[in-house]
Amino acid sequence: FTDKPDEVPSVALGMQRNLSVITVRLDVMTVTPWLAPVIWDGTFDSSIIDSLYQPQNLTIGTTVFAIGKYTRFIKGFLETAEKHFLVGYKVNYYIFTDKPDEVPSVALGMQRNLSVITVSKFFRWQEISMRRMERILNTIEERLLKEVDYLYCLDVDMLFHNHWGAEVLSTLVAAVHPGYYKNPREVFPYERRPASQAYVPLDQGDFYYAGAMIGGLIENVRALTRTCHQAILIDKQNDIEAAWQEESHLNKYFLQHKPTKLLSPEYLWDDTKPKPPEIHFIRFSTVLKNYAEVREN
Numbered sequence: 373f374t375d376k377p378d379e380v381p382s383v384a385l386g387m388q389r390n391l392s393v394i395t396v397r398l399d400v401m402t403v404t405p406w407l408a409p410v411i412w413d414g415t416f417d418s419s420i421i422d423s424l425y426q427p428q429n430l431t432i433g434t435t436v437f438a439i440g441k442y443t444r445f446i447k448g449f450l451e452t453a454e455k456h457f458l459v460g461y462k463v464n465y466y467i468f469t470d471k472p473d474e475v476p477s478v479a480l481g482m483q484r485n486l487s488v489i490t491v492s493k494f495f496r497w498q499e500i501s502m503r504r505m506e507r508i509l510n511t512i513e514e515r516l517l518k519e520v521d522y523l524y525c526l527d528v529d530m531l532f533h534n535h536w537g538a539e540v541l542s543t544l545v546a547a548v549h550p551g552y553y554k555n556p557r558e559v560f561p562y563e564r565r566p567a568s569q570a571y572v573p574l575d576q577g578d579f580y581y582a583g584a585m586i587g588g589l590i591e592n593v594r595a596l597t598r599t600c601h602q603a604i605l606i607d608k609q610n611d612i613e614a615a616w617q618e619e620s621h622l623n624k625y626f627l628q629h630k631p632t633k634l635l636s637p638e639y640l641w642d643d644t645k646p647k648p649p650e651i652h653f654i655r656f657s658t659v660l661k662n663y664a665e666v667r668e669n
């Protein structure tokens with residue numbers, strides 16, 4: 373067992389003597405206190421993972437919202453997803469947009485499909501982002517329960533740079549936010565006002581999870597979106613909006629329903645940050661954007 377497999381020398385072994393090198397990561401947390409794996413490079417073997425999941429003939433759905441000026445991100449998202457996102461698996465992309473004419477045509481691989489779902493635009497960007505919970509829930513109940521086994525809901529203003537494969541599959545999957553993985557819980561930007569349904573007291577919380585990725589089995593993502601949407605509605609009735617909109621509600625949900633798998637920040641990085649040594653590969657990362665220009669309000 374080593375954290376430096378490259379440094380294992382090759383030594384001539386006698387008859388009937390074998391050597392296996394097992395890589396371990398000692399520099400990062402690879403399992404949570406409730407025994408969910410945290411996926412980092414060096415903790416999994418893709419060929420073993422694929423031998424488990426390929427025979428199941430799975431369909432993986434991906435929801436992506438591109439409303440207003442965000443249609444400009446679809447092309448890069450899809451082109452890079454075709455290179456790195458669950459390659460070799462049956463993938464259905466569901467693009468939610470108010471401008472179906474602006475969805476570019478991107479060549480898709482075998483067993484990869486795209487549906488465009490036309491939705492209306494909300495005025496405020498907070499509302500656009502937050503309403504994803506409701507729209508995903510409705511679409512799950514209308515069709516996705518019949519169409520997919522797993523669902524991954526992703527931000528569109530992102531690009532894939534490296535393998536993002538079947539190691540992400542699990543019952544309920546969260547991504548550790550790249551901005552807070554080294555911080556203590558007291559500084560996590562949870563909603564701190566008890567009047568909000570998303571309230572988390574200072575002495576609670578495991579991780580701060582990113583709102584740009586939600587995943588899991590379709591039934592589990594359905595339960596998550598249902599609970600978060602209901603909490604958002606209650607907050608609206610009480611005239612309160614959580615600090616980071618649906619991300620705050622998501623964090624409350626994951627506090628009460630522990631994810632069965634966590635994706636390390638390799639899987640959801642932020643390009644404004646320099647790459648630290650524990651990140652071997654940036655797999656999926658934000659596109660730098662001019663907030664004032666792209667958000668329109």
Ligand code: UDP
Nearest residue numbers: 437438439440442497500501527528529667
């Ligand atoms: N979004 C959109 N149009 C908007 C604002 C947001 O389509 O005008 C969607 C889009 O999928 C985006 C996501 O909501 O990736 C989250 O918003 P944003 O990326 O601006 O939030 P950030 O990641 O910067 O916190």
Ligand code: MN
Nearest residue numbers: 527528529584
């Ligand atoms: Mn984003």
